[in-house]
Amino acid sequence: MTTELTLLNDRMPRLGWLDIAERKSGAIRLAPAEAQPEPKNLRRIKSEVQRRWGVVPLVDMRKEAVLRTGCLDAVTSVSGGGSLSAEVLAERLLLVIYAYGTNTGIKAVASGGHGHTEDELRYVRRRYLTPETARQIAIEIANATFAARSTELWGQGSTAVASDSTHVRAYDQNLFTEWHSRYGGRGVLIYWHVEKKSLAIHSQLINCTASEVAAMAEGAMRHGTTMDVEANYTDSHGQSEIEFGVTRLLNFDLLPRIKRINNVKLYRPVAGEPDAYPQLTPALTRPIRWELIAQ
Known part of the structure; x- marks a missing residue:
């Protein structure tokens, strides 16, 4: 640690965005970051994607992912049995995942012209789509995405994730619903870990009063994908002084945004x-x- 502080001290005069001086408002002051220029060919790529594929329905994207990854092959009934054929089960699982993932709801999805009734979809939801199954499906898709990425287009594989929570409103009758003082409403928190190229590798349900610091470490350790997490970016709620030591022991770097850094x-x-x-x-x-x- 002495060596690291010495290096930091030597480099300080060359950091134009950092100022450390005696002041009443706090010794450490960071200058606002400048906006990065737009990548040179970004607009051309967007235009070409729009010209070639247009608007692709989300359910078609999910179907293509299932066909290419085989992520539904290992789905089994919670009772260990089941008489549905693989094709019928896959179709109904796709519809159920779409219903929940888009917040459309099973009733609305069942009204489509696909030949599966609402009762059949709800049956599949109860017997096959458990939280652990949904997590395993997500892991299979993430691993397949990592394997399919071309390093010529996307560069070397990412080793850093960013984590934060999303407040999802829920009905008062839901047993998990809690009041959140910061978001000002009832609901639950979903804590996400997203890798550098915008692929979610882990999500978890946490209480509105739970520490996001623990959720940050949990996701970085137990995401289950083939990604080797070496760094975790987070906000002020996902860091603490103790956690800097814990993450060092877990062999990844905690890189937070500290809101009140002037008081550090x-x-x-x-x-x-x-x-x-x-x-x-x-x-x-x-x-x-x-x-x-x-x-």
């Missing part, structure tokens, strides 16, 4: 060297008590 204090690595890091002095406080950490 840095601890000196050793005692007796008050002038060792002159560029960091305004933000430094007492030495670290290593003996307490060892205990």
Whole structure:
């Protein structure tokens, strides 16, 4: 850690976006980040995709993913049996996943001209589509996407994810519904882990009062895909001082946005060297008590 602080101290004069000085509002100040330029060929790619494929229905995209990945092959009944043929089961699972994934609802989806009734779809939902099954389907699609990506087009595989929660409103009668003070409404929280190229590798249901710090570590450890997570970007709610040490032990870097960074204090690595890091002095406080950490 002493070496890292020394390097940081040496590089400080060249960081135009960082200013550390004595001030009442806090020692650390970050300059606003400048907007990055739009990639040179982005508009041309969008135009070509629109010209070649136009608007593709979402259910057709899901069907193509199922055919290419075989993600429904391992789906079995919760009772271990089942008399439905593989083709019929796949069609009904596609419709049920579409109903829940788009929030359209099974009743509305059942009104289409596909030949499957609402009762048949609800039966498949109860007997086949468990939370664990849905998670395994998502893992299969993610792994197939990683394997199919061309490095010439997409570059090397990503090793970083970004995580955050989404507040989903729910009826009061739902046993999981809670009031969330920050979002100002009743519902539940879904905590997502999304890799650099916008593919979700993990999602989990958490309570509105639960710590997002624990959810961040849980998803980075137990996403179940072939991705090797080496870094996790998150917001202020997904980080804590203790978690910086925990993620280091778990062998991935915690890279949060700290909202109140102007109030952050840095601890000196050793005692007796008050002038060792002159560029960091305004933000430094007492030495670290290593003996307490060892205990």
